[in-house]
Amino acid sequence: MRTELFLEQIRILLHMYADGLLGGEVMPEDALLGVVPAAELPNVLTMAMSLNYQRNAYALWQSVAKAYIDENTRWVFDPHAASLSDPVALQTALLLHRVALQPNRHPQIWQRVAGGIVHSSANGDVAGMIKAAQSDIAILKNIMQHTRKSEFPYLSGPKIFNYWLYVMESYAGIVWKSRELITIAPDTHILQASVKLGICSEGVLNGTAEDRHYVAEAWETALRGSGLAPIDVHTPLWLWSRAGFPPLIA
Template sequence: MSQLTLVEQVKCLIDMHAKGKLGGEKMPEDVIVPIVPKEERLNILTLGMALNYQRNSYTLWEAISKLYKDHSARWVFYPEQVLNCEMDELQSILVHYRVALQPNRHPEIWKRVAAGIFHSSSKGDVEGLLESTNYDILELKSVVQKQRKSEFPYLSGPKIFNYWVYVLESYHEIAWKSRELITIAPDTHILKASIKLGVCEEAVLKGSGVDRESVSQSWKVALEKSGIAPIDIHTPLWLWSRADFPSITY
């Protein structure tokens, strides 16, 4: 490993990512960009992210993009319509397109999240949810992780919550208030990259909630006063790990 300081290495990785030097890999959610208009992405990114747990993200978002192209099935991305549909109808579509891999649990989560969005929104959709929380991370955390936590399985967990709000920012250009509260989302690739950079010990690969929280806090401390927000290094670290850690260069 280079003798550069941690912050210098991070800045190099950000630059390498910007120049396409981390394998040229696209992120899983990129697949929806050419087919989903910006104004429709909030619902799709939110409901899709609700099932982005312990599975191949690329396969999930490919499945979501195929579902979206089916105009007769696209209603599953509208919370009010999901709320009022029959479960077997929702189940049939999500399973057919392999958005749902668990035929009972995944459609049930989809419907619960749709209900959570609808009931906590001024408009019945994700845009209304964000407006009702004033685009403030602290207020959104309160709704999703406390007030209505039972209606947001997976999304209310710190790992997916932080990556979800980062994805909404990336693909819908949201300007969050309290943006500094978005911590890094420590999935397996982030854990491996963090170990490689010496931010944490290899023991965190156990991947418990405590381990992930420890990694998030370590990055928060490491980047303090650097001018870099922890969530901004998620994609460079993730791609660096997937590319099997190419040498860090200027």
Template sequence: MTREALLRNIHILRQMHVEGQLGGEVMPEDVLVGVVAEEELPDVLTLGMALNYQRNSYTLWESIKHAYLDTNSRWVFNPSAVSKSTLEELKEVLLKYRVALQPNRHPEIWQRVAVGIAQSSSSGSVMGFLSSEAVQYDIAALKEIMQFTRKTEFPYLSGPKIFNYWLYVMESYSGVKWKSRELITIAPDTHILKASVKLGLCSPEVLEGTADDRQIVAEAWETALKGTGLAPIDIHTPLWLWSRAGFPALEVPTK
């Protein structure tokens, strides 16, 4: 497929998404909108995203919503409070609402991320971390911290797939204005891999889903969209929904 044809199809996909033609246009994180207080949303999204790995995202965020609605359990979404809690206290809540599925590993990850955030901010919050002198909403600085110098403090969240999607979610739901926004690459999960092959951008070999395959797909989208004014992450949701819907025909919406 030529680059021109690819970009034409991307334009159609984005139109279909805007017009609600891809079905299931409600994204997993949408369940928090109007439920979680605006000032608490960055913390809830960040801690929840740390467990958004190899599981059903819709089920995960539903579980998170129910845990948040229980005022006695809401403390687990406060990084400062979690950093001071015992692992057993945390485990009890996360397992009760099935936010954690692995009884030891998941609570440990949740607490480690919370500690990493709390120690990086005078307020002990995600927004405090992002606005800190070390980050200042700069993706380049954040990548250096979370993916290199302090990677062990941010398990799962530091991985390229979750990290880039987290940046996008923070922008979309919490109104974060990133510096170096062009550094947000596409988050190459299974649906993105399938859609990339379907569009002819990548060969079917990438469907094996190895780390190298995901890197190939991410770089292919960076190259394809260079100079278009679109960041790769801008097309994540249309591609994801298109795959999830079973790849309906690419047709310009008539309405």
């Protein structure tokens, strides 16, 4: 595919997204808007994304909103409280509103991630962890994917890590240093859209770690010098795939 044609298709896609032609008036994370105070969003977003994302995203965030509204379960989103909690109490609270689906593994991961946040922050919360890293993606990447990787299962993976950076920017207002390091988060919809646009072959639809890495690198290469960061096209691509690939019409 010629670069000019490809970039024109991306511009059309972005315009369609901006005009609401791809749907997405309500995104999954929007369930927290008006429910979770701005100051608490970093904790709630991060803790909720610490679990395996292989589930319906809308159902996940609706469950998170319910758990936050419930004063008896809101404490699970406080990393310090969650890290020190009785495992049975944490399990009960996470299962109540179906924030956790796996009764043993999910609460264990939740508590481990909470501990990782506390250990990486003077304040014991996500905002403190980001502050300690100077809002620098390169520093956070080193912490979560290398020096403390064992404390951030799932979150340390490239797919969720990059989407977490995007969500923190979009919903919690975090201004990142080294923003160009945010790569696209290649979930199933992104893989399908990438094939549809012709930057990858259908082989990547197997969805292996190698496939996802290849797709992320392909987007970095395709958009280099365009003024767009790969993560800028994530949501339009995701919605385009979810909508069944409506024609790209200027």
